Amino acid sequence: MTAKKINMKDFLINNGIIVVLILLAIFTAIKQPSFGSFDNLKNIALNVAPRFIIACGISGCLITRGTDLSAGRIVGLSACLAGTLLQKPGYSGKFFPNLPDFGIWWVFVVLLICIGVCAIFGLINGLVISYLKVPAFIGTLGMQLIVYGACLVYTNATPIGGYRPAYTVVAKGRLFGVIPYLFLIALAIGLIIWFVYNKTPHGKYMYAIGGNEQAAEVSGVNTNKTKIIIYVTAAVLYALGGFLVGAKSGGSSVNMGMGWELEAIAACTIGGVSVNGGIGKVSGVLIGVLVFEILKTCLQYLGVDTNYQYIAQGIVIVVAIALDIRKYIAKK
């Protein structure tokens, strides 16, 4: 009897947020039956896909006790870059009016350009954090401003639209007319990241650095190299995320991706990536992103005022982290 009670309590501490969210979702579905509709669930899934990719990127930083506050701005930069290079040939407000009409392969080239540019910013993040020993919080905070500034300079703060169908189809198209590409891309990224985290020395080193950086160093782990790879990988994933978000929304501006890093960090934490480092699973990241997205959608469906939605999201983040810490503090 008592044992059962304790297990129940442990279960609630470990999964409290998720339980509450499921209850909230059921409640919402009862009050607003359209919440449970296939269209809405599909919508949630499509929103989750790019956010999951971004959260995967940030999870590596968090596991090594770092963070990446430049994530959202890099997402925005990537979306803007892709947007300016992939406008319709006949569109009146073209950013590069003289850009010739390349073939369909141009979409892939642009994706590579986005990844390449963002990877440079990620590399700088990594170098600053590893070699200059600047705390990740500060280093990436600086990078957040730098990237935003770069994006402003590049776009002149003009909104970008009129995308080629070949670009928007990346987000809107479906395999065999059923499975959205977006979904498949996110799935592929998730599998790759899972593999890297669990089956490669790089992944093991990452957890080791998060667990005890000095011990990792003594064990012969090249901590600098590992961290640089983590921040570059993260930037690459933000670039991909931004590319997809741009395609999905069919337009972009410098404000795209603003604050997404915080959402991604929150999602990771809800999914059990410990802010104390060394702990975190890709499946957890997915759950975290799902929970966060469902929360937002529920609040919308329940007709909660947008302003209050922020308050609710904030509370969820704090409660999630408070519960997360409960798991690790020594039981007295």
Added chain:
Amino acid sequence: MAEQYRLEMVGVSKSFPGVKALDKINLKVRPGTVHALMGENGAGKSTLMKCLFGIYNMDEGDVFIDGNKVDIANPDDALNKGLAMVHQELQPVPARSIAENMYLGRYPLIKFGPLKIVDHKVMNAEAEKWLKDVKMEFNPKAKLGTLSIGQMQSVEIAKAVSQNAKIVILDEPTSSLTDNEVEALFRIIRDLKSRGVSMIYISHKMAEIRQIADDITIMRDGTYVGSWQVKDITDENIVKQMVGRELGNVYPPKDDYRTDEVLLKVNQLCSIHERSFQDCSFELRRGEILGFGGLVGAQRTELMEAIFGMRNIVSGEIEILGKRVNIKHPQDAIYNSVGMITEDRRGNGIFGCLSIADNTAISSYRNYTKTMVINSKKVDEVVKDSISRLSIKTPSDKTQIQSLSGGNQQKVIIARWLANNPDVLIMDEPTRGIDVGAKFEIYQIMVDLVKQGKSIIMISSEMPELIGMSNRIIVMCSGRITGEVENEEATQEKIMEFATKFDINDKIGESSKQEVKS
């Protein structure tokens, strides 16, 4: 009428999820005595003290102070009831001053109505007085972080003394002190005793117990074994009660497995810090256990960490198997077949939140990796093999290493290096804080290694261990190699003579300022 005890703990039990850490423990401390608490690591001594001090809540049992039943809710409460504790793992705030550390949580205050201000003048003066009381002449305004670990310990003791405690708990207080500091500590302990203070003294060192303790209580595996007056029990009996069996030899049979082949040659190695190691040269032969003796602060650890690539050198050469090598990072050392078990197990040894498997395999993954993918099956084999070979006591290889006892953690770290199969293994205080049984097992592993043609460098501050295990002993003092003795000629006196060749006291203040490689 029964004797009045200063402190009585009766029938104390404490369980953690899955483990019964304490099972009906009794501890009765007479006024004005030193009561030794002994037991192997993992016997529950620290847990018992944490229960007493209110850090853990006990499940069962009663505590009496001067015959009155007390209920200690938290450390603050314990302090108010006249208990003070010098922790095994110091918990100082290095960036703040010595005085602030001593008065943390009980700052002398000046009150302006509702406003309270810390009275720095009184605090510094008081701190200075108490430091003098324990013969430590530090500036109380100096940052605590500028002191050596031994000196910080003295500050901790001064702090306990300053609290006017009736009962002081000393958890392995001498593990990082120099002989001089130990002497000073014992003077303080005797002084406190004469003032009627009772002390609970946790230590593994038999000689100290004989020297300082009046009574002894022995624990084993979380159970109460018994209490004796120290004069009524022999060393052999103490060990027997602790391990619950007769211990044969403390050291495995000593054979000489040395060959003529020079594995490692260190030539005129100089630290980038003037006051660290300078002009150190030595050779290590295949199959040799080379001991490094000296006092705390002799820079032995620093020298070894430099050989392993953790610290920078300005000049000097390292040759491995006759080939000059350039080691700038532990990774380079590992490539050159050198391994190192560091002194600070918690600080740079274990990955607390990771599993035993991950802790074991971390430095050898590259050996089991093909085109960037780890061969998990192979790693699994290696891990399982080391767990059984080193008889690491754990429920599973997925268990977090932080839940193991110190001895088992150390064995996991040894397993980590064995998996790498290095020719040269540097072991810095390999048996510090480890119980007698596990110590012998580690010694046995060392002998097995040299038998297989590996070589070991062992830093040890335990003189008997140094003499008992080494084929040859090099002694350092103030960053220099001051002597070398073959095992047959090694005596404690001889080693001590080399270890104190330079007047180390001149350097104590300065050596503490040394920075680690950043």
